[in-house]
Amino acid sequence: MGEWLGVIGDPIEHSLSPIMHQKWFADFGWSHHYQAFRVKRDDLKQAVDGLRALGAKGFNVTIPHKVAIMPLLDEIDDEARALGAVNTVIHTDGRLLGTNTDGLGFIESLKExxxxxxxxxxxxxxxxxxxxxxxxxxxxxxxxxxxxxxxxxxxxxxxxxxxxxxxxxxxxxxxxxxxxxxxxxxxxxxxxxxxxxxxxxxxxxxxxxxxxxxxxxxxxxxxxxxxxxxxxxxxxxxxGLPMLIHQGALAFERWFGRRPDTAGMETYLSQILAAD
Ligand SMILES: NC(=O)c1ccc[n+]([C@@H]2O[C@H](COP(=O)([O-])OP(=O)(O)OC[C@H]3O[C@@H](n4cnc5c(N)ncnc54)[C@H](OP(=O)(O)O)[C@@H]3O)[C@@H](O)[C@H]2O)c1
Missing domain, CATH: 3.40.50.720 (NAD(P)-binding Rossmann-like Domain)
Structure with a gap:
């Protein structure tokens, strides 16, 4: 069985992250799964404990939980601490590490x-x-x-x-x-x-x-x-697509140690959004 991951937020139904990560899994020929979960403010602790207990490999965090999640994690890295927010969590043997790929993803998008x-x-x-x-x-x-x-x-x-x-x-x-x-x-x-x-x-x-x-x-x-x-x-x-894609690619790299295709993703997501 493949790994599973997700994104937690509220609202979450318009998130492009599931489409993006599933496409990269398909590019690599992996059977992993990435799911969006609507998590209300008051349910954040139960959701984080559930993701840990059920063995998610990692997950993304979006509005309104990026700051509130920090005390619920086992470790926060320097980048997340510097930005005062977490957008990516890495799960290793029951320990949850919070990081933030938004700022570096933005800089990567400028370079690209x-x-x-x-x-x-x-x-x-x-x-x-x-x-x-x-x-x-x-x-x-x-x-x-x-x-x-x-x-x-x-x-x-x-x-x-x-x-x-x-x-x-x-x-x-x-x-x-x-x-x-x-x-x-x-x-x-x-x-x-x-x-x-x-x-x-x-x-x-x-x-x-x-x-x-x-x-x-x-x-x-x-x-x-x-x-x-x-x-x-x-x-x-x-x-905003290049930033979205690069923050996602950096999270993907942290979870799997592989760099996904970012240029192809912009074309793919642009076509999906244009048809919306
Ligand atoms: N491309 C990406 O990867 C990416 C990533 C993150 C966010 N975003 C986008 O970036 C935007 C901001 O997101 P965020 O997470 O920073 O939201 P946020 O924390 O809610 O901040 C929104 C900011 O916009 C200001 N604002 C809201 N409505 C306004 C209005 N009518 N006139 C003037 N200023 C207004 C707010 O002003 P006050 O200071 O007065 O409250 C606040 O400073 C959103 O459009 C979001 O979709 C894109």
């Missing part, structure tokens, strides 16, 4: 897409979990990493943490829009523009540089209004 980020001045829109993973990871490589948010206090808290590694300031979305031409990399880490609210955009791109690259962490739709407007202004655009 040849997006220049070393020394670049970066603006991150949003100050939630994804913004934190992306911002703290980019801080190790970029020039300055500023944060713009709807709630200035939250943007300030993230900028404060980024500033331990590189220069960082926090702005409202309006102020950031007014100084947009200073950034070479602009990342939307808010859900603004996601299906079904596809006409929404996080900020005005009037002042964007045509030398900029804009990355939207959203992949439903495949091209958001933010991406479309940036493209029309001459900027390069990337959607």
């Amino acid at each position: 897409k040849n997006v220049p980020y070393a020394g670049a001045d970066v603006l991150i829109l949003g100050a939630g979990g994804a913004a934190r993973a992306v911002g703290l990871s980019l801080a190790r490589h970029a020039g300055r990493v500023d944060v713009a948010g709807r709630t200035l206090e939250k943007a300030e808290a993230l900028a404060h943490d980024i500033a331990k590694t590189t220069a960082s300031a926090a702005y409202t979305l309006e102020r950031a829009a007014a100084r947009l031409d200073g950034y070479r990399l602009i990342i939307n880490a808010t859900p603004v523009g996601m299906t079904p609210n596809i006409d929404a955009a996080p900020l005005s791109l009037e002042r964007i540089s045509d030398q900029a690259t804009c990355i939207d962490l959203i992949y439903r739709p495949l091209e958001t209004r933010f991406m479309k407007e940036a493209r029309q202004k001459g900027a390069r655009v990337v959607n």
Whole structure:
């Protein structure tokens, strides 16, 4: 019998992780199985104990459990500790190790897409979990990493943490829009523009540089209004699929010691989403 794995979250029905990991299992000719489990906030401890007792090889963790799961695990590695959240758990002989592949997956996606980020001045829109993973990871490589948010206090808290590694300031979305031409990399880490609210955009791109690259962490739709407007202004655009795929590939590598095909996966998932 093959191994079994999964992802826990709530909501979880739209997760692409089962499709992605099952495709990689098929690529390798393995009979492993990866399943999405809806786990409510109050049931997290029972779910984690159940996954351990039933012998899951590992599992992914998504909203709203990435932080709450930390005290329930036996060990947390340095990367998850640095980001303050766990997105991947590795099960070895009854012990659960929590790690986080979101930030490294994002950096891998930049490398795959040849997006220049070393020394670049970066603006991150949003100050939630994804913004934190992306911002703290980019801080190790970029020039300055500023944060713009709807709630200035939250943007300030993230900028404060980024500033331990590189220069960082926090702005409202309006102020950031007014100084947009200073950034070479602009990342939307808010859900603004996601299906079904596809006409929404996080900020005005009037002042964007045509030398900029804009990355939207959203992949439903495949091209958001933010991406479309940036493209029309001459900027390069990337959607959220490469990050999703690379965080998944790094988790897969941690579980199985094998590197799955990431480039083929983008085409595969794009076709599935386009037909949605
Ligand atoms: N591609 C990937 O692999 C990947 C991975 C993770 C997440 N994501 C995507 O990234 C996005 C953020 O996820 P998350 O986990 O960071 O969520 P989160 O922790 O809930 O954070 C969301 C952030 O967006 C801001 N925001 C929400 N609604 C807004 C609005 N109407 N106007 C302005 N700002 C708004 C929030 O502002 P406040 O600070 O005011 O609350 C918060 O800072 C989602 O679209 C998610 O699907 C993609």
